[in-house]
Amino acid sequence: MKFIISRDQILPPLQQIVSVIEKRQTMPILSNVLLQASDEQLVMTGTDTEIQIVAKLNIESISHSGEITVPARKFLDICRLLPNGAEIHFELQDDKVKVVSGRSRFSLSTLPAEHYPEFNESDFEHGFLLNAGKFKKALDKTVFCMANQDVRYYLNGLLLNVSNSKLKLVASDGHRLSIYEDDIGQATGYESRIIMPRKAVQELSRLLDDADAELNIQFSSNNIRIFYKDVVFSSKLIDAKFPDFSKVFNQSFMSPLLIQKQVLRDALTRVAILSNEKYKGVTFDISGDLLKLSTHNPEHDEAEEELIIDYQGEPLSISFNSQYMLDAVSNLDSEMAVLTIAGNASSCFIEEPEQPLFKFIVMPMRM
Known part of the structure; x- marks a missing residue:
């Protein structure tokens, strides 16, 4: 097995493959990447037996076809640390692989390709x-x-x-x-x-x-x-x-609350600094055109902030995990956020005002 390939061609797919390979393996061969060279094509395979990535690269300079497995992370580190545009000469000699590029020479141990586990797949319906x-x-x-x-x-x-x-x-x-x-x-x-x-x-x-x-x-x-x-x-x-x-959709809801996404995000981030480190709870007190965010922790620290909102419904007090709320609000693409709380206060919908493709639902917490 002998071929020449550029560092820039092999590096991106090799990085993708190595990311699925677990660092600690029960089978040593699962730490390796399978390389198969034939018919002007190099096929690289990596798996953890649950996920598999196969990358196919077209290269003309295959002088000897063959297959072997090499340590995935070591091979990746070698390729990654070579200079841009470097040419890599890869050759299998007995049970070692010689990797040569410019004045750099590496010798890697190998395991036979026939021992590489097969990824069993059923017929795709x-x-x-x-x-x-x-x-x-x-x-x-x-x-x-x-x-x-x-x-x-x-x-x-x-x-x-x-x-x-x-x-x-x-x-x-x-x-x-x-x-x-x-x-x-x-x-x-x-x-x-x-x-x-x-x-x-x-x-x-x-x-x-x-x-x-x-x-x-x-x-x-x-x-x-x-x-x-x-x-x-x-x-x-x-x-x-x-x-x-x-079932979460088949219930009555309170009036929607409209607020600027960035304003809510910034305020939540500030108030959450003094929330309980374990539960991260923040209370939302909603009435008229005001939303008050407040929190406290076991050290008796307290924080609160008032925000202007657009809301027509009944006054309400409800608490949420601030991180869950932040994750949802941060994933909106629009400038405005719409928060709609279920009539029985069992959930809060966070979405965009115009034809949303996505919805986030956060369950309240007891403070």
């Missing part, structure tokens, strides 16, 4: 095409609401719901929920719901760096596979049913 920028925006507007290591394991992921030409992404950690709805742009002719695991969602959001590219998304009940430029991203899915969140 459904598929659709989608703009990468649209999908990345949907991921970014929902990813922060996913749970982390919750015993309700279905919350440690993201619901992807396809209903003919409509796409809906939903994430919740039980205290807050984000919903993103958009048009796919074509009729798929089916209705399907899958849950992507947390790590897969985070890696995919990191991977999609070209807003103009097109994604080919294929999935079954067990796996999802996404073709993006020269990369194939695959992940296993969470085998569970996502909770029915539709």
Whole structure:
């Protein structure tokens, strides 16, 4: 196995692949990246057995085809620290790989390619095409609401719901929920719901760096596979049913509260400085055209701030986790924020005033 490749060509896909490889592995070979060179193409594969990224690079200078696995992070660090535009000569000699660039020479240990685990995928029943920028925006507007290591394991992921030409992404950690709805742009002719695991969602959001590219998304009940430029991203899915969140919409609501997003964000950030470090609670006292934010902590520190709002409803006092509120408000694209509290004060909807694609729901807390 012998080929020459430029540092600038191999580095970006290698960085994408290494990001899915766990630092601590039960199997040593999972710390390696699989390299397969043949027919003017270099194929690089990395996996943690739950997620896999395969990158295909076209290179003309393959003098000997073959396959081998090399330590992923060491190989990445070598490529990353070489100068821009450097040419990398890669050659397999016995059970070592020689990497030569300019006056730099490296010798890496290897493990045989035939021991590299196969990523088992079932037949893909459904598929659709989608703009990468649209999908990345949907991921970014929902990813922060996913749970982390919750015993309700279905919350440690993201619901992807396809209903003919409509796409809906939903994430919740039980205290807050984000919903993103958009048009796919074509009729798929089916209705399907899958849950992507947390790590897969985070890696995919990191991977999609070209807003103009097109994604080919294929999935079954067990796996999802996404073709993006020269990369194939695959992940296993969470085998569970996502909770029915539709009931939160079927209730009476109080009058909406309109406020400038940046004003609310800045005030929340200031007041939260003196909130309880564990619970981060801030009380919203709403009456007429005034919103008073207040908080206190076990050290008897207190903070309050008054803001001008547009509100026609009854006076109300309700408390929220300030960080959850900040996350929701920060993810709005408009200058104004609309806060609508449920009639029984069980939840607060945060959205944009004009045709919102996404909604954030935050549950109140007891102070």
